Amino acid sequence: MPHNLSAGVLSREQLLELLDGEPPLVTGLRDREAQVQPNGIDLTLDSVANFTGPGTLTVDNAGRRLADSTDLTFGPDGQLYLSPGAYLVRFTETVNLPADLMAYLRPRSTLLRSGVALHTAVWDAGYAGRGQSLLVVYNPHGFRVQHGARIGQLVFHRLAAATAEGYDGIYQGEATDRR
Template identity: 35%
Template sequence: MQRIADIQSLIDGIVHWETQQAPNGADLTVDEVFRVTGPGQLDFGGSEFAEAPRERLAPTKADPDDSYGWWRLDEGTYIVRYNETLKCTEHQPARLTPLRRLLLAGADHAIRVLNETERPLEMLLRVGAGGCDLKENCRISRVEVFTSA
C-alpha cells in the first residue's frame, strides 16, 4: 500500500487546510459531541441491532463575545462527529488515529480503518478520570489515505 499524495481532494468539509494538512495526512476536526446515554445492541445476524442512545451536547462560551465554545467533558464515553468526511473505497482505504495531544489531554479513541465513505463520519471518544475540554473545531484525529495496487 502507498500513501495518497493529494489527500485534500478526498476530504470534504475541511475547516482550514493550511492548519489541517500534515506531512503524512490531514487532521480532522470536531463538529459535534454526543454523550452515550445507554446501551446499544448487537446480535449475530444484525436484525436486532440498535444504536446506543445519545444526547447532543452544546458547547458553552466562556465569554459571549467568543467566536467558539467548549465542550467540558467529564469521564465517560462520547461520540464525536467530524466536520470532515472522507471519500474511501475498498481500493483506497483510510486510517484514522488519535493525535498525540488528544492523548495528553486525557482522552483517546480507537484506530479505525475505513474502506467506504461514512456520512456523517463519527468516532467513539473515551475521556479519562480527569475529564477533557474540547474547543469547537479542535483537531483530534489524523487521517492517512492509502491506495492498493
C-alpha cells in the same frame, strides 16, 4: 510527473492532488493548510454526545441497534468540559474514499498526552460520509475541547488493487446533511 500509485500510505502531495479531484477526497476543511499533514488529514470536532442507552450487535446484524445518544452543547466560548467517560464524536469534514483507498483515524498526540483516547473502526474503500468515533476521557480531572478543534488524523492507504465492491453498509452517506 504523477506520483507513485503503488500501495502504501499517501503523502501530503498525493493528498493535495486528491483534495482537488472529483469528488474531492475530503470536503469541509476548515483550514486546508493546517489540516493537511505529511501523512494524513486532520479531522475537526463538530459534535459531542453522551450515551443515553445501550447498543446491540447481533450475529446477522438484523438485531443491531445503535446506542441512543444526546448531543452536548458547547459553551459561549465554543468549549466543552468533558468529565471522565465515553462520548460519541462527529467530525466536521465529509470523506469520499474511492475504491482504491482505505483509511485509519489516529488520535492527535495532545489527546493521548491529556489522558484522552479516540477509538475508531476502519474506514473502508468506497465509504462516503461524516464519520463518528468514540472519545474516552480517562483523565480523572476531565478534559476541555473546543468546537472545531483538530482531534484526529485520517491516514490514507492505497490498496494494491481497487476493490470491486466498495463499502455499502448502513453508514454510507451518514450525516452529510449539514446541521
